[in-house]
Amino acid sequence: MTQALMIIDVQNDYFPNGKYSLNNTEQTLQCTLKLQNYFRQKQLPIIYIQHVNQDANAVFFVKNSYGCQLHPKLLPIQEYNEFVIEKAYPNSFYQTQLQQKLKQAEITQLVICGMMSHMCVDSTTRCAYELNYQPILIHDVCTTHDLEFNGNIISSSDVHNSFMSALMRFATVMNIESFIETN
Numbered sequence: 001m002t003q004a005l006m007i008i009d010v011q012n013d014y015f016p017n018g019k020y021s022l023n024n025t026e027q028t029l030q031c032t033l034k035l036q037n038y039f040r041q042k043q044l045p046i047i048y049i050q051h052v053n054q055d056a057n058a059v060f061f062v063k064n065s066y067g068c069q070l071h072p073k074l075l076p077i078q079e080y081n082e083f084v085i086e087k088a089y090p091n092s093f094y095q096t097q098l099q100q101k102l103k104q105a106e107i108t109q110l111v112i113c114g115m116m117s118h119m120c121v122d123s124t125t126r127c128a129y130e131l132n133y134q135p136i137l138i139h140d141v142c143t144t145h146d147l148e149f150n151g152n153i154i155s156s157s158d159v160h161n162s163f164m165s166a167l168m169r170f171a172t173v174m175n176i177e178s179f180i181e182t183n
Helices: 025-041 098-104 117-130 156-167 176-182
Strands: 003-008 046-051 082-087 109-115 136-143 147-149 152-154 172-174
Touching (some): 003 025, 003 117, 025 046, 025 136, 025 176, 046 098, 082 098, 109 117, 117 136, 117 156, 136 156, 136 176, 156 172, 172 176
Parallel strands (some): 003 109, 046 082, 136 172
């Protein structure tokens, strides 16, 4: 089995002073860097997913903007077998070269983390399961923001926990420490 780390949408617009700031992004980034380092030490592939908003009226992730770029601490190193996949939809597989790249690299399992728990992480994890990539979702290396529904504010932690619990049907959901200890 060949594992790869998939880091979803860790982009500047999601950080403080970005155009669509999420909660706990700095803590999530630190954990992401720890996972990145772990995969680099094991010389395993890392896939960076970058959302590029194609809508002419886009508010964030505008093509060629600073906010659309991957966080500068997270930049891929090509000689480490790391590559970037651009996407325009929440599901990282939809209308991208991701599936083709995974087959070329003979990846059989995806370890997933990133932003936002309830949108792109959710969509991609479900699809990874359906495509038989045996996903492992690192829940404490994901984050989101508060949502509103039916006049109620749902805290980001409730949103995150609800989605992580629902994804247990589609992935092995674990924290970063447990993942590193067991792999």
